[in-house]
């Protein structure tokens with residue numbers, strides 16, 4: 293029997309900013325893993341990756357990253373993807389910084 | 399230090415202009431990423447985990463105050479207010495935006511700095527002893543050689559697309575502070591029995607997946623033969639080196655597979671062809687370069703001010719005891735400024751700190767600064783009477799940590815906090831070890847102990863040559879840290895030995911504590927340093943302390 297397919301998200305770095313982005317179901321890009329499309333079918337994942345790779349003006353180095361469903365949307369399964377969606381651990385820079393600023397606004 | 403001539407400046411301006419057009423063409427879609435990537439890498443621009451990263455070369459680790467200010471400007475204007483000094487005497491900016499990079503490179507060019515050949519399969523930034531030109535144990539300043547190699551290798555057509563990258567280090571001192579034996583090729587200035595100055599050439603050192611200690615290829619290369627000799631070595635390797643497997647492409651593997659004797663023979667053959675093509679222009683250039691590196695006029699005068707502060711101020715005394723080194727000129731000292739405040743990121747300096755160090759260098763230190771491969775900043779020439787004032791200024795800038803050579807003076811690569819190749823984090827491990835030993839107030843008692851941490855097998859954090867080396871790995875989706883003991887980065891270079899199975903993230907600091915406790919139990923006296931104790935007692939006591947349960951199982 294074939295091994296069960298681990299769900300995926302399509303992720304890349306933004307061409308201009310260099311930061312981490314994810315492909316949504318609406319074919320747009322988001323900076324929030326929770327808003328990404330969780331792909332549960334292997335063939336579909338390959339198609340979605342091709343879709344991402346056909347947008348070289350936005351996304352650099354697109355690849356499929358393992359993810360799992362969570363209450364608010366996809367969650368990482370590996371610590372590398374956890375760091376990518378958060379930022380470095382030595383300073384509150386990267387995505388966590390953007391979040392801090394957003395919370396400070398309300 | 400070396401001053402660019404018109405040709406150097408024009409070359410750099412042209413390169414930057416080209417890159418600016420390439421960035422524009424990438425942004426407007428005329429270049430694909432596949433086309434653009436090699437171009438940006440040639441200009442030191444990487445894409446890392448969270449952002450682009452710009453790696454700027456600090457040739458042989460030497461900076462003048464204006465260059466340091468330009469590095470501060472880049473940090474403040476286009477990055478997040480800080481820069482990261484690396485083990486290859488480079489500085490890295492972790493957050494540049496693509497469209498800003500051409501402006502950053504232009505700002506660097508104004509002070510004769512660039513990011514060329516900080517990536518790719520080229521001859522990389524030539525590194526040097528960070529005490530070059532100042533150290534008491536030096537035969538000759540090695541930086542003119544480094545500058546000669548830099549000029550010869552920059553844009554050298556034969557060496558732009560080699561099988562792999564090639565790293566060169568130089569030193570003119572008897573104590574190796576440049577980790578010569580961990581480089582593809584190293585030049586050590588020596589004197590022969592007749593008292594002539596020449597060069598010992600080492601090859602085949604390297605860390606990474608297959609760590610090797612460099613070997614002496616030639617005991618004495620005459621001064622005017624050096625450049626053709628180096629060209630011959632690299633050319634032999636460039637032709638023979640393996641291109642089928644990138645892990646086997648470095649010269650250390652070629653030396654290992656063919657044997658040193660064979661490489662020597664092929665180099666001699668090649669040298670016979672290459673030597674006549676060097677008509678002496680390189681020597682004229684070398685003499686010109688040497689003039690740029692003339693030592694400053696060291697001032698005279700006693701050291702009463704220093705002596706008085708040393709006797710009366712214990713904080714100053716502690717700093718002077720750890721952070722000063724012997725200078726060749728009377729009344730002078732070499733200052734190492736620690737970027738390793740307990741709990742801080744090793745090698746990071748803020749824009750304000752960089753500016754303050756530039757000002758201090760200008761006011762007190764003959765306008766010279768160095769970056770060490772240990773990720774600290776050096777004031778190579780300081781009159782001792784100025785030290786109390788310098789120390790006060792450093793204290794105010796949060797740069798007066800007295801820990802050089804101690805357990806918290808840790809080398810750590812960026813690891814998985816930034817680096818796309820990482821398998822685990824290294825920075826927080828360094829931060830926690832430093833904080834822990836600061837809390838225990840033990841580090842001065844422990845004495846000279848070097849910890850070096852890498853976030854993957856590429857070993858940018860030099861873990862193989864740390865007294866305690868730590869390598870972060872990904873074991874089944876969890877961070878895991880392997881420890882090696884007994885590594886040595888000096889003239890008695892050695893690769894550390896693995897203790898056994900690795901440790902989880904939350905076990906690594908306690909593991910280091912057990913190693914240190916074992917050393918304190920085992921050492922014969924407070925004078926016996928960690929490495930000496932390790933060499934005397936061997937691995938067993940450390941193993942027993944690290945893996946008590948498995949010891950019992952065996953028993």
Ligand code: SF4
Nearest residue numbers: 811817820853854858
């Ligand atoms: S050792 Fe690995 S993780 Fe660390 S900087 Fe080098 S490549 Fe990146």
